Amino acid sequence: MDRRQEILEAAAKSFSLFGYKATTMDQVAKIANVGKGTIYTFFANKEELFHAIVLKMIEEMRAAADAAFVEGASFQQNAHARLMQMLKFRETHQLYAKLIDEEKALRTPAVSEVLQTIEKEAVSYIQEKIEKAIAKGELKPCDAELVAYLLFKSYLALVVDWGKNHGTELDEERIVALISDTIFKSLVI
Amino acid sequence: MDRRQEILEAAAKSFSLFGYKATTMDQVAKIANVGKGTIYTFFANKEELFHAIVLKMIEEMRAAADAAFVEGASFQQNAHARLMQMLKFRETHQLYAKLIDEEKALRTPAVSEVLQTIEKEAVSYIQEKIEKAIAKGELKPCDAELVAYLLFKSYLALVVDWGKNHGTELDEERIVALISDTIFKSLVI
DNA sequence: GAGTGACCAGAAATGATTTTTAGTCATACG
DNA sequence: CGTATGACTAAAAATCATTTCTGGTCACTC
Structure with missing residues (x-):
């Protein structure tokens, strides 16, 4: 399982469900089963x-x-x-x-x-x-x-x-x- | 000078200058030189x-x-x-x-x-x-x-x-x- | 009886305080 | 080593108590 891919899928799910503002990076990290810091190794920011x-x-x-x-x-x-x-x-x-x-x-x-x-x-x-x-x-x-x-x-x-x-x-x-x-x-x- | 007309002119001026929200009935009354109550004899509400x-x-x-x-x-x-x-x-x-x-x-x-x-x-x-x-x-x-x-x-x-x-x-x-x-x-x- | 402005209740602004959150980085781990 | 992590921070946002504002009324005046 590709970490980057996991993050993308988690983010897609969260943005679709809650929108941009109500999606938190903590939440994406949790859904993707990665530490929050990991997201920032693939994407510069939210x-x-x-x-x-x-x-x-x-x-x-x-x-x-x-x-x-x-x-x-x-x-x-x-x-x-x-x-x-x-x-x-x-x-x-x-x-x-x-x-x-x-x-x-x-x-x-x-x-x-x-x-x-x-x-x-x-x-x-x-x-x-x-x-x-x-x-x-x-x-x-x-x-x-x-x-x-x-x-x-x-x-x-x-x-x-x-x-x-x-x-x-x-x-x-x-x-x-x-x-x-x-x-x-x-x-x- | 028609009171109704005075009020209309005052309101037009105020709405044009400040918009709807920022126009207060007190202000319209003052510009029109009438008591605030008078406005309500001609118009039901703002x-x-x-x-x-x-x-x-x-x-x-x-x-x-x-x-x-x-x-x-x-x-x-x-x-x-x-x-x-x-x-x-x-x-x-x-x-x-x-x-x-x-x-x-x-x-x-x-x-x-x-x-x-x-x-x-x-x-x-x-x-x-x-x-x-x-x-x-x-x-x-x-x-x-x-x-x-x-x-x-x-x-x-x-x-x-x-x-x-x-x-x-x-x-x-x-x-x-x-x-x-x-x-x-x-x-x- | 038409006109008025003091008055009122509810809405909105204010601001002090608390909570949340994007982003970082020292540390742990493989 | 280098990659992943989550405790940490500063800044933004939410909360909430308090004050101010404002649409609308109505007892009173002239």
């Missing part, structure tokens, strides 16, 4: 340990989004599936959900930072896909960074924000209809 | 007084947006001008700016509520314009509520949020180009 965990989560998110890909489906359909997958992650993935709660309730700065990082990562991911699609001739050339940003923010607004004000969730078909009518209209070749 | 002030501000915002209208310009151009005007209001209008600060720093519930109301009002305003344009045959029929929501959130993201992550403001031409390429593409007749 925040770096946290970052390592979050990085792993980002990998999982990319993997989940990639898994939504369907060979032969249109770029639009795949982009939709990927975006929905990433947004579902906010509720599905225990750590992600916990961090969102903590951000709302506590405003822990380390958490706010990390959540921004995750969003940036999601936008980069979309941007990548757009650029590849342009290279393959599936999409017209466009400002990929901007379009990725607009797409992500639009999905966030329609899938996540809408429900908060209007009480009732927006159903997926209406979203697809709207987005493919508008944003995608000019992109698809 | 929150209702606040609402009255905010309602006035919403009127001003609509008026500012209407003032951006140019006879003969395309719907798209006018919608852009109107949205930009409303978003500028966040920095321009002292009360609006103050409330945004207070929301970020204090999370005063009354302020969060009111800010949501203002956003809803802005979306309704856009929705109105879209519906009129559809009736006039300037736009294709569409789900006006959804499109208004998407438009507003997109502008908010591009004009307000973008700068926060990327450091540098997004310039207006790029925004126009993107939005007219995407969202408007399918709407305009």
Whole structure:
């Protein structure tokens, strides 16, 4: 049993269960069955340990989004599936959900930072896909960074924000209809 | 001099200068040169007084947006001008700016509520314009509520949020180009 | 009868005191 | 040796008793 690995697993468990602030280094050490000092031979401080965990989560998110890909489906359909997958992650993935709660309730700065990082990562991911699609001739050339940003923010607004004000969730078909009518209209070749 | 009017002016001044929480009823009474009890003959409580002030501000915002209208310009151009005007209001209008600060720093519930109301009002305003344009045959029929929501959130993201992550403001031409390429593409007749 | 400000109860600020916790390092151990 | 450890520390955070503030009322005034 790799000590570093034990620590990572213990930290992942604790951060997922209690969030960033409520996770203490003593607790991680206890769960991992190591002395507290040992943690500091692998990670400079609590925040770096946290970052390592979050990085792993980002990998999982990319993997989940990639898994939504369907060979032969249109770029639009795949982009939709990927975006929905990433947004579902906010509720599905225990750590992600916990961090969102903590951000709302506590405003822990380390958490706010990390959540921004995750969003940036999601936008980069979309941007990548757009650029590849342009290279393959599936999409017209466009400002990929901007379009990725607009797409992500639009999905966030329609899938996540809408429900908060209007009480009732927006159903997926209406979203697809709207987005493919508008944003995608000019992109698809 | 109308006592009610004096109170409204005093309250507007104080809320704009100090925000909701830091404005005390004693202070409003002093500025308005009335006894504190007098305020309560016109307004049931602090929150209702606040609402009255905010309602006035919403009127001003609509008026500012209407003032951006140019006879003969395309719907798209006018919608852009109107949205930009409303978003500028966040920095321009002292009360609006103050409330945004207070929301970020204090999370005063009354302020969060009111800010949501203002956003809803802005979306309704856009929705109105879209519906009129559809009736006039300037736009294709569409789900006006959804499109208004998407438009507003997109502008908010591009004009307000973008700068926060990327450091540098997004310039207006790029925004126009993107939005007219995407969202408007399918709407305009 | 409209207007007022002293008054009150509950909320919030203050600050002294205690507890918790991230990070260190002298020591034990293999 | 060098790696792991947990007692230790300084600083941050929680707690709590006390004081101050503030929204709202109402007996009184003019």
